[in-house]
Amino acid sequence: GAVVSQHPSRVICKSGTSVKIECRSLDFQATTMFWYRQFPKQSLMLMATSNEGSKATYEQGVEKDKFLINHASLTLSTLTVTSAHPEDSSFYICSARVWQSNTEAFFGQGTRLTVV
C-alpha cells in the first residue's frame, strides 16, 4: 500500500524558534498533500492544501505567514511553524493524495510539537 512518512514524530522547541515538519510519499507521487492540526482531545482540522509547484491554499483562520508550506516535489511537502509559541503546541498530521488515482488520501504518522 501507499506509504506516507512524516518526520520528526516528536519535537520540542523553544518559544520564538521555527520548526520544520516533513511529509514524504515513499512509493507514489503526490501532487496534492493536506496538513491537519489536532489539539489535545479535539478533532483534526484541515489547515491547508499543498499543491506541488504552486502556492498552498489555507483554510480560513490559518495564518499563512506563520505556517509556511512548501511542496517542491511530487514526493515532499514541508510545514514550517515560524516563531513558534506555546499555543502552537499540537499534533500535526499530513496526508497525501495519489496522483491520478481514485483512492483515499494516505496519512503520515503525525508530529507532536511542544513549544516551551
Next chain:
Amino acid sequence: AQSVTQPDIHITVSEGASLELRCNYSYGATPYLFWYVQSPGQGLQLLLKYFSGDTLVQGIKGFEAEFKRSQSSFNLRKPSVHWSDAAEYFCAVGAGGTSYGKLTFGQGTILTVHP
C-alpha cells in the same frame, strides 16, 4: 459546506459486547465516507471507506459500516468488541473533484472497553 457529527463523545462497552458508533454527515453531493481509528499519541489508521456501490462496507479488524443516504448516516459496527479496540474513532467525509482527498472530520468518539 460539508460537516460530520458524531453524537457520542464517549462510549463504554464490555469486552465481547456489540458496538455501534454513530456518524451523521452533511454534504451536497454523493459523499466519500471514512472511518479512522487513532490510538493515544498515534496517527490515523483507516478502518473502512465508502465511495460507491454496496452500502454495507466491510473493513479491517472485523468492523463494518452502513451508508444510509436517507438518514445521512454512516454508522460503524462491530459484533464483538475486543479490549484492543479501545481507542478514539473518527468519521470523516471527503469531497470529490479537485478537492478529492480533503477530509472533514467529526469530533471523535472515545471507546472504552471494560473486561
